[in-house]
Amino acid sequence: MSKAVIQVENLSKAYQIGQIGTGTVSRDLERFFATKILGKDDPFLKIGETNDRSTKGKSDIVWSLKDINFKINQGDAVGIIGKNGAGKSTLLKLLSRVTGPTTGEIKVKGRIASLLEVGTGFHPELSGRENIYLNGAILGMRKKEITRKLDEIIDFSGVERYIDTPVKRYSSGMYVRLAFAVAAHLESEILIVDEVLAVGDAEFQKKCLGKMGDISKGEGRTVLFVSHNMAAVKNLCTKGIVLENGQLAFNGNIEECISKYLQGNSFSNELINARGRKGSGKVKFEKVSVFGNDETQNVVSGEKLNILFNLENNNGISNDRIRLDVRIEDDFGQRFSWVSSSLVSIENDLVPKSILIHYPRNNFNNGIYFATIFMTVDDEVSDFIENAFQIIVESGNFFSNGKIVPEKQSKILMDFDMIFS
């Protein structure tokens, strides 16, 4: 049994939503009087609600995290997973001391370095070398440490040629490489990493993941990793923590965590509040359900895949004026599939309330895929949502012989014959 290096006890964090500012002086005084003079609980924190984005709450206070308890042992690589708004970032912020908890405490053994963003504090006028020192110091390194590791950092970043050029002349890729290189060479016992790997080219992403693997496996340091990239989490982490609406939903080994997370994730999604959508909105996507062979089944490689859209069609627009496209990509943005109503002829004439897309055999290997959806009415964009929802595919018996093709071999599976002669 190895030693605990992080112990979190009854950790909660409340946020005030809505307007902050006007009329708060009197509330501040009231709060001060209640908590400091009378020693009571904060009167404005009483109406606690769980943090569920989609329903409107009664009070201005939301608990972004509520009563979280867990322990992390030395050398563990822990993946923190959860949907957007589940409290992952808040947890990281508390652990990295960017903001303080409302109640509860975190006990830490050793030095924590957190990478909530790469290149924090980079100054555009300074050269690469100067920025290595500055950024390193911000992340808590001493000057001596940085000097000792300078060659290693420059080498890892691969921008040696430009190291004495101001970073404002760098391409964004070079900038990120340099920034990650500094962070990767921190000598802290605990490393906290947010989704910083979403940047840089594929080769560099691999290098980063490799480096992080070395840190946790080779050097025995503790790594906390937050990502939506389940493949990366699975590769890197041994343990996991699943957060749901600010509460700890599961804590255990990483496979169990991922399947727990996927379960809660694979059925239906409200789209009516989706952000970043474009279009006139004459017909809108309201809800999407993704399922396998039938509505209660998960999506499995080699089985059926169904995507059911519920539409908001208040203008009574008939189906001959509507066109629907669905594109499916992987987490690196590689496009794998595109289907469109323009590829088929639809005969019946009605005002649609829902559209079902049925794929008789799903060629995706296990993994997470993202769908972009696009709808036009009379050739004018009506609703367009990029990365609207995820499709989580579990590994299945694609070749009907019980053998499973590892995800790293291929993301797409195809029927084949092999003839020896």
Next chain:
Amino acid sequence: MRSTPETSDWDLVIKGHTSLFDLKFKDIWNYRDLLVMFVKRDFVSFYKQTILGPLWFFIQPIFTTIVFTFVFGNLAGISTDGLPQQLFYLTGITSWNYFSDCLTKTSTVFKDNASIFGKVYFPRLIMPLSIVVSNLVRFGVQLLLLLFMMLYFNFSPVKGSDFHITYAIVFFPFLVLLMALLGLGLGLIITAITTKYKDLTFLVTFGVQLLMYGTTVIYPLSAAPEKYKRIIELNPMTGIIEAFRYAFLGRGEFTFWSIGYSVIITLIVLLLGILIFNKTEKNFVDTI
């Protein structure tokens, strides 16, 4: 927190409510390299891609002195205690500038650094401290200008150019420290309050300008009308600037009472500033 052997095992305990007087000075010491780095960054980024570079440090006090000499010296005819007008104004401007730079720059620390504070932890006090030290570089350069002017007036005496450096010059470093700490303390209080109530930001810019007229920058304390003299003396910067002028030019009301008063006010303001700043830094990311 060393009450039980169990808790003393941990290097760090993050809690919602910490003691008001837990000021984490040890942490600040551990991050001293960062302070040096910030000072270097400020200095380098100031003159990079400018033609005149560090010369800009001279231009502002020179022009202010010229304008003050013209407006207050020649047009208004305000007394300069028998000192050459240029020297009189330049000593006032140099020291006042240091104080006001420390104050105005630290008063926006939370706002200016919200993005970096929101991403990574380091003792927040490092940032205002680095501002005070950066300004010291600028102050040093402006001081050279003052010394140069003194030399010039020494060798080409004009009418009434009767000035001399006094023994009080040994207190010079102490006076600088006092100005730095007073500016820092006030700045910390203001920046902490502005995270929630933004109104103060507007007050600071012209407040500092008005305060200059309430300090003996453009007139000597001896020339102040009797009924306002008490009020002007209440301003802790008055004692400091008078002492500064006495040290360099031999004129000004330098008493241990006035300096003692400034020291006490500075210490109170600084303590208050650090306490409020520390209280705010924990959660300001959520409100700014």
